[in-house]
Amino acid sequence: MRAMTYDRFGGNEVLSQTEQPLPKVGPGEVLVRVRCAAVNPVDWKIMAGGLRDLMDTVFPVVPGWDVAGVVERTGIDAPEFSEGDEVIAYARKDYVHGGTFAEYVTVPVRCLARRPSALSWQQAAGLPLAGLTAYQTLTRLGTKEGETVLIHNAAGGVGSLGVQIARALGARVIGTASPANHDRLRELGAEPVAYGDGLAARVRETAPDGVDVVADFVGGVLDTTLEVLGEGGRHASIADDSVTGSGGQWMWVRPSGSDLGRLAALADEGRLTVRVAEEFPLARLADAFAASQAGHVHGKIVVTP
Known part of the structure; x- marks a missing residue:
């Protein structure tokens, strides 16, 4: 071959x-x-x-x-x-x-x-890889209906799938991205905020009581994550193992046919592309x-x- x-x-x-x-x-x-x-x-x-x-x-x-x-x-x-x-x-x-x-x-x-x-x-x-990364991060954090989720790098390959998955789980989603990608995030169901200096303040304006879940798909944003987490909030990163020192989870995606089948079902229901x-x-x-x-x-x- x-x-x-x-x-x-x-x-x-x-x-x-x-x-x-x-x-x-x-x-x-x-x-x-x-x-x-x-x-x-x-x-x-x-x-x-x-x-x-x-x-x-x-x-x-x-x-x-x-x-x-x-x-x-x-x-x-x-x-x-x-x-x-x-x-x-x-x-x-x-x-x-x-x-x-x-x-x-x-x-x-x-x-x-x-x-x-x-x-x-x-x-x-x-x-598969990007979808499972997003799905396993959000589900291991216990994301549930009615919660507010912040996704760092929401316009990226993993982040854009994470937005759709979090929405399918019933969550409100705030996504960080450059302004050029904000329309795309709105199409996916997220409320966009620009990354860079002052990010935590912008997130707090959008979610004054803080967010319930933070999924970091870029790295280097731990300080912001900790600033915007509400009481009892959970967080994880696929790019920064130092999150474990602040009660977060460091994620490494696992092959799973059953999880992938759930993502395939979301796609066939028109909720994931x-x-x-x-x-x-x-x-x-x-x-x-x-x-x-x-x-x-x-x-x-x-x-x-």
């Missing part, structure tokens, strides 16, 4: 298109024919060696953890899915090796969910990574083999 691979840590120059053997389908796994895979910053950070102290790496590596595709074959003890099923997954495994930027990828059944029919293949591929910014062919994965690294893309970057 065709796959994008790297055989050493480094920048985008270490990527190349190669021929790899079709992956073996182990017990509790399915083989997925990739229709579309999505880029996340963790993909190129891993390639640069950013997680070498956390996860084992087996070279050559096929990068990528987000996928939308069709079940090609099922392994032993995988009765939940059948050949031809359309699926999505956050396909992170226990070590770094066989990822989604290829024609085929094996995925543990525990990571899989049915593809929501309301989303295109490109949109569906962009949902994914914005796609750019699409690249498989051979141009380095260009897709470069677009992600530039940090100015509004929406998901996807790759199609």
Whole structure:
């Protein structure tokens, strides 16, 4: 099969298109024919060696953890899915090796969910990692109907999904973003506030009694978070582990087919959508990574083999 691979840590120059053997389908796994895979910053950070102290790496590596595709074959003890099923997954495994930027990828059944029919293949591929990050952050914080949620970086890939998920949970949402993105946040159901100096005061103007939940999807905002939390408020960050010293949670997204199924249901109910910014062919994965690294893309970057 065709796959994008790297055989050493480094920048985008270490990527190349190669021929790899079709992956073996182990017990509790399915083989997925990739229709579309999505880029996340963790993909190129891993390639640069950013997680070498956390996860084992087996070279050559096929990068990528987000996928939308069709079940090609099922392994032993995988009765939940059948050949031809359309699926999505956050396909992170226990070590770094066989990822989604290829024609085929094996995925543990525990990571899989049915593809929501309301989303295109490109949109569906962009949902798993970012969507699960937002969903697990908000649900582990116990977000419930009638509460006020502040989302830092609400116009980003995770934040924009977080706004929609919090709204689906029945919460009022205040979202930080640059003024250029305020109309987009209003469309998603959030009340926008501009980030930068004076942010805490602006949030307090919008929520004088403070907020119940803060989801930090950018980092470097702990002081603001603590200033605006109301009595009994909860907070978490995906980018700043120092929040644990102030009673917050440091989040690391977990693969979960059941959680992903809930997000797919929200999409099919018309309460959750994914914005796609750019699409690249498989051979141009380095260009897709470069677009992600530039940090100015509004929406998901996807790759199609």
